[in-house]
Amino acid sequence: MNVHSAEMVYSHSFEQLEIQNKPKRFKTNPRNQFPLLKLPRVVLLECIENLDVLEIILFSLISKRAKTIAKLVHWSPLDIHLGTECGPQIVLKCYTDPDNEWVIEYNEDREPSEYPYFDSEETDLTVLHYLFLNDNGNAIEDSKQMTAHICEVFRSPISGIDLCEESEIEWIIKFQPTLRNVWIWDDAITSVETLDHTFKNLKVTNYFYLESVSTVEKFQYKEPIPxxxxxxxxxYWLTLPSILNGTNSCVRLQDSKLTPKDINTLLKKWQMGLKLRTLEYLEIKSFTPLDVESFTNEALKDLVWTNGDENDGRPTNVEIDDDSTYTLPEVQTVKNLIRNDGMIGSIFEVFEDDNMELCFSFQVWSKQI
Structure with a gap:
């Protein structure tokens, strides 16, 4: 079901949403339904200003006139996340109403005539309000249209998106090339050309997660990833220049081909204040024939450091977003480098994780006075 062919269905859904919480003894006679759209505009605006998020969306889908009217109201900005990893899902949050979230999902669990339908779920922190729409085999395209419609009505950009297919990457580049958070999952990028095109045309301002690049071609990427x-x-394809010349605050790499010599160069450039001025945390996991001691000795070669312990005021996490953080590995001691501006760079003990990868961690912080 796409946005442009849904007027009658959503009109009925809007009426159902209005009456679903009424006692069952009350029956709605279609002849007695209130002619909302026939109200004077001033009165109508006062009415719809009291709708919740799902009600506003359903109202705006009734007709072009209803959409135009809905856009006249200055709604509170929405946090809009479009997910497609486990099926199309649009998650909406309102900054002025943190106790509620609204979720639009597409599935095929019921007969087509039963859609749309509603549900709710209460968690420890929020109440989730669901609107379920029929997945008619074109749910990803329908979710794109619905997301674009919501962005227009609420005058809010998409804040985060999961990308599972190359076509989705191209769509978001054309629709909204700047986003706060992006997750690109396995097999969404199938060539070096697509990877380069994505990095050059998709601007991510906060969190960027990328899984495997699905190509047998061996390549290296040397440009910064903003x-x-x-x-x-x-x-494995990310090189030393990409990190050295970047402005990232936090970098986490798995299956890296960066060598202990590369790490040594990173640390020296950081300590001299020549590179990585915005770095807060660096984590590199790599498969290497070196043992932990040899890896550590090469990574720290010619560096002057002092021992630090867990009680010296070093933060235990790194902020990812306004409401989420990454908890750092727990260690008893670290090796501290001091930069010329007084910033401390703590080198965590190199260790082998459950996947037999050696993990190197480096945290930048300052003591509170």
């Missing part, structure tokens, strides 16, 4: 928090799972 994002405050960068996390790459299969990062």
């Amino acid at each position: 994002a405050r928090f960068l996390s790459i799972r299969n990062s």
Whole structure:
């Protein structure tokens, strides 16, 4: 079901939403339904200003006139996240109403005639309000149209998106090339050309997560990737210049091909104040023939450091977003480097994780006076 062919269905859904909480003894006679759209505009605006998020969306889908009217109201901005990893889902949050979330999902659990339908769920922190729409085999395209409609009505951009297919990447580049948070999952990027096109045309201002690049072609990427928090799972292709010349605050790399010598260069450039001025945390996991001691010795070669302990005021997490953080590994001691401006760079003990990868962690912080 797309936005442009849904007027009658959503009109009925809007009426159902209005009466669903009424006692069952009350029956609605279609002849007695209130002619909302026939009210004078001033009165109508006062009425719809009291609707919740799902009601506003359903009202705006009734007709072009209803959409025009809905856009006249200055709604509170929405946080809009479009997810497609586990099926199309649009998650909406309102900054002025943190106790509620609204979720639009597409599924095929019921007969087509039963859609749309509603449900709710209460968690420890919020109440989730669901609107379920029929997945008629074109749910991803329908969710794109619905998201675009919501953005227009509420005058709010998409804040975050999950991308699972190359076509979705191209769509978001054309629709809204700047986003706060982006997750690109396995097999969404199938070539080096697509990867380069994505980095050059999609601007991520906060969190950028990238899984595997699905290509047998071996390649290296040397350009900076602009994002405050960068996390790459299969990062064998990311090179030393990409990190050194970037402005990332946090970088987490798995399956990295960066060597202990590369890490040594990173640390020296940081300590001299020549590079990585905005870095807060760096984590590199790599498969290497070196043992932990040899890896550590090479990474720290010619560096002057002092021992620090867990009680020296070093923060235990890194902020990802306004309401989420990344908890740092727990260690008893660290090796501290001091930059010329007094910033401290703590080198965590190199260790082997459950996947037999060696993990190197480096945190930048300052003591509170």
